[in-house]
Amino acid sequence: MSWQATVLTLFPEMFPGPLGLSLAGRALDGGVWSCATHDLRQHGLGRHRAVDDTPFGGGAGMVIRADVADAALSAIDAPQDMPRVFLTPRGYPLRQKDVSRYAQGPGVVLICGRFEGVDERVLKAHSVEQVSIGDYVLSGGETAALVLLDACVRLLPGVMGSDASGIEESFSDGLLEYPHYTRPATWQGQDVPEVLLSGNHAAIAAWRQKQAEEITRERRPDLWSAWLARREKNEAAAG
Ligand code: 6GU
Helix, strand or coil, X not given: CCEEEEEEECXXXXXXXXXXXXXXXXXXXXXXEEEEEEEHHHHCECCCCECEECCCCCCCCCEECHHHHHHHHHHCCCCCCCCEEEEEEEEEECCHHHHHHHHHCCEEEEEECCCCEECHHHHHHCCCEXXXXXXXXXXXXXXXXXXXXXXXXXXXXCCCCCCHHHHHHHHHCCCCCCCCCCCCCEECCEECCHHHHCCCHHHHHHHHHHHHHXXXXXXXXXXXXXXXXXXXXXXXXXX
């Protein structure tokens, strides 16, 4: 049984988009995963197939109607244990652990909103998780859905080379990665850090660890604090 993505959207032609190319595209062609779309408009009401309406309480924008979203969610053929995920800037932040959980399951049903969002009642009724991919606003959930799918598909068995698990670990240990260099050893007057040419594997590992720590402290104080706290806890536990 292959991993199954089902996407509810007003723009089905946006899928698989860039995920039809490269590694994800090869895995799609090879049947490792599938990507089905359902056009929300098919469940729209009246001559204009309206999917949205004005918000109760007033305010700007439009909201996707509960009855329309419910009809779309009820029409899809996905097992009950498959997560339903609504992509919204109001959601819980998407983390690697969430991606890993999705990738390990049978697949995901993704709901892409436009406008101001979807009536909250239908999200509750269908136990829909709400997820955001970062602190900026996109014009719709579709590009966020593509990001989520990319992150999941690369974890599916056979999609990436054997180095995939290593790349994963380096992020899930809580630090950003150290910088990389290749030939030429001198380029426009800049030398590669000498230790990397030394052949001293212990010294290289120590240099990379220090770089990872410094870069994390500088760029991501949030990750750095969490990493420090975890290290202290581990040291306490080790006695
Ligand atoms: Cl999931 N959707 C939209 N529209 N904007 C976002 C987002 C999602 N995550 C961050 N910004």
